């Protein structure tokens with residue numbers, strides 16, 4: 001099923017085909033957006049090669065794209081630091097009808113407006129890397145005057161996972177700290193869990209499988225159960241049993257909770273610094 005019907009003459013420009021740009025392009029291709037309608041600029045030939053083979057139009061520099069090209073969507077997927085220094089180079093590829101969608105952490109609509117003076121319509125979306133497998137969480141922010149573009153953005157990003165809107169741009173800092181950066185926290189937890197399984201004496205391969213399958217299975221259970229996470233935890237915690245003994249160590253003095261909160265606050269603070 002096509003999640004988003006883009007007309008034959010519509011073109012999507014993606015600037016930056018790194019981790020996030022790639023996650024989004026791969027999601028679009030999987031969901032049936034025509035490769036020929038996607039134009040990708042990335043300075044790394046190695047990034048471009050894989051997409052070229054799939055029929056995506058690839059360019060290693062903005063100078064290779066003719067001024068006469070007109071794009072309906074401009075997806076900005078460069079690092080915030082690069083955007084602040086270089087994004088003006090891409091201004092000429094934007095016309096009054098182009099919807100500029102930025103996935104950059106921290107960079108505000110007003111900053112983008114000042115850097116990309118041709119952009120009349122700017123929407124921010126904070127995705128995360130599970131979008132690569134259709135399991136992303138994506139959060140959009142659009143100023144009121146951009147309401148004509150919200151369906152377009154939902155159509156593009158619904159196909160990559162669950163899509164939400166926030167009405168305050170300030171919330172994008174917290175969104176970035178939770179769902180944007182969140183997969184890295186989960187991957188770190190997974191790493192610690194695997195190392196713990198090895199430390200208990202299990203062979204490496206089995207340690208990895210048990211830890212990861214437990215994480216995956218528990219996540220699916222969270223998704224499918226009518227119980228909340230507290231009830232689910234209580235359901236597997238028999239009085240004086242093994243789980244209770246483990247949880248007492250994990251939850252002692254709320255240290256884990258406090259460290260996770262510090263982690264989220266630090267990510268939010270960094271997003272604010274980048275803005």
Ligand SMILES: NC(=O)c1ccc[n+]([C@@H]2O[C@H](COP(=O)([O-])OP(=O)(O)OC[C@H]3O[C@@H](n4cnc5c(N)ncnc54)[C@H](OP(=O)(O)O)[C@@H]3O)[C@@H](O)[C@H]2O)c1
Pocket residue numbers: 015016017018019020021041042043044047060077078079080082086103104105126127128129180181
């Ligand atoms: N990664 C995530 O999990 C995640 C989650 C949410 C949002 N985001 C946002 O997504 C954006 C991209 O992040 P990322 O992790 O995908 O970064 P990335 O992997 O570094 O991808 C950016 C790509 O753009 C290329 N590039 C840099 N300058 C260029 C230029 N002037 N012209 C053409 N290509 C250029 C980079 O090449 P080089 O490698 O040579 O620099 C790289 O291939 C960031 O703003 C980030 O905040 C990322």
